[in-house]
Amino acid sequence: MQNKPPYPITSVDHALHLAILLQQEGPLRVSDAAERIGVAPSTAHRLLAMLVYRGFAEQRPDRSYQAGDVLRPAAPSAAPVALLRQVAAPHMRDLVDRVTESVNLVVLAGTEARFVASAECAQVLRVGSRVGRTLPAHLCSGGKAILAALRPADVAALYADSADVNVPRLQRELSLVRKRGFAINDQRTEAGLTALGVVVRDSARAPVAALAIAMPSVRFHRDRVPAWVSALSTTLSAIEHDVGG
Known part of the structure; x- marks a missing residue:
């Protein structure tokens, strides 16, 4: 007691x-x-x-x-969360300064995407911290970015018992994510929120997390996607370098 x-x-x-x-x-x-x-x-x-x-x-x-x-009960994540959070924090802050939108770090936990770190932007209308929350991985940008880095057979096995997910449709969507190099969540998890995500890999090139820019949908414009993805890629390289070191 x-x-x-x-x-x-x-x-x-x-x-x-x-x-x-x-x-x-x-x-x-x-x-x-x-x-x-x-x-x-x-x-x-x-x-x-x-x-x-x-x-x-x-x-x-x-x-x-x-x-x-x-x-709610959640599956454990195999990602080195403490290390990722420590390494990514300063780079996420720099990314926020460049894009003036909030940034999240996400890991995969079963079929859910778990938010382990957030850096909020200073704009009045902004996406707030999501730390500690989980979302269906197949819907959010970070989750899809990680899933797309897995083998299709591993994705199929992950969702083998899920009656709510159309696996063939998900596989087609993940194929597009692999081709593009980034994933988009356009209001699929929350009305008025759009996010872009890219996968973070360790020194062995295994997917361990995802980095995502999240913004109010009113500020999302497709002609700005290349600039956002370029900023994500620069930050991604810095995080992967530090994780590998």
Whole structure:
């Protein structure tokens, strides 16, 4: 049994308590959450909003809250996440400065793409941090970039038990990604968000992650894709050099 810390941080304790309730008991309304942890509804609303921001919760159409991606079981990733995060961070920041859009680092975990690092741009309308969140790999740009670097047989095996994915269609899409050298997610995972992703390889040329530029769709223009891909490629080379070293 764990003893209560001598100097507890009440707001953190409340947020963690809410996360546990969402995970173990299911959806909660703001009023229910407030009653369960003994705070005012306005405080519960702010806590839930923070949990949503960090991926621990998500709001349902009926305005109640349920457990988010971070609290759901996920397959482990074989990628060296700590090393990738450390090596990529300064290069991601430089890329943000060049393209003035947010940048994400993604690894593959089963059939999901897991966001392990984010660098936000300074624009008022921007894509926020996605760290800790997961998305279906076959839909997001980073996930598709990694999948395209795998052998088609490995992709087929990965989705052998998935009834929701049309594998032949996915294989055709991944073939196009390989031909182009980058993947696009045009509002397939979130309305109003577009992203471009490229695969990151280790010294043995095995795919270990993906680097993606994410932007509001209103700023996406196809005539700017070559410039974005060129900036991604420059950053990619720097990250792969440091990972190999």
